[in-house]
Amino acid sequence: MPDVEMTCVQCKEVFAFTEKEQEIFYERNMMPPQRCMKCRSKKAATGENAPTRFEIVCDHCGKHDTVPFQPKVGRPVLCKECYQANKSRVRFA
Ligand SMILES: [Zn+2]
Ligand SMILES: [Zn+2]
Known part of the structure; x- marks a missing residue:
C-alpha cells in the first residue's frame, strides 16, 4: 500500500x-x-x-469549518465568520 x-x-x-x-x-x-x-x-x-471540534459546512457560504458543539441535523450551521456577521446583523437590526 x-x-x-x-x-x-x-x-x-x-x-x-x-x-x-x-x-x-x-x-x-x-x-x-x-x-x-x-x-x-x-x-x-x-x-x-481538549474540546472536541465537529466539522461543519457553513449553511450560508459553504465553507468548511469546525465548531465546538455537535451540530443538530436539519438545523443550519454557520461558519465562524458568518456566525459573527449574523450576530452583529441581528444586534444592529
Ligand atoms: Zn494537525
Ligand atoms: Zn459561512
Whole structure:
C-alpha cells in the first residue's frame, strides 16, 4: 500500500499516513487517523480536556469549518465568520 495523504482535521495540514502506520491501523481494525502527528501528540499531551471540534459546512457560504458543539441535523450551521456577521446583523437590526 502506498502512503496516503491525509488532511488533519485540526490544523488542516496535509500529512502522510504511511504504509507502516496503515498496516498497524488495519491490523488493529482502527479508523485511519484524522490528525497529523503534531496534533496527535498535542492531544495526547493535553489529555481529554481538549474540546472536541465537529466539522461543519457553513449553511450560508459553504465553507468548511469546525465548531465546538455537535451540530443538530436539519438545523443550519454557520461558519465562524458568518456566525459573527449574523450576530452583529441581528444586534444592529
Ligand atoms: Zn494537525
Ligand atoms: Zn459561512
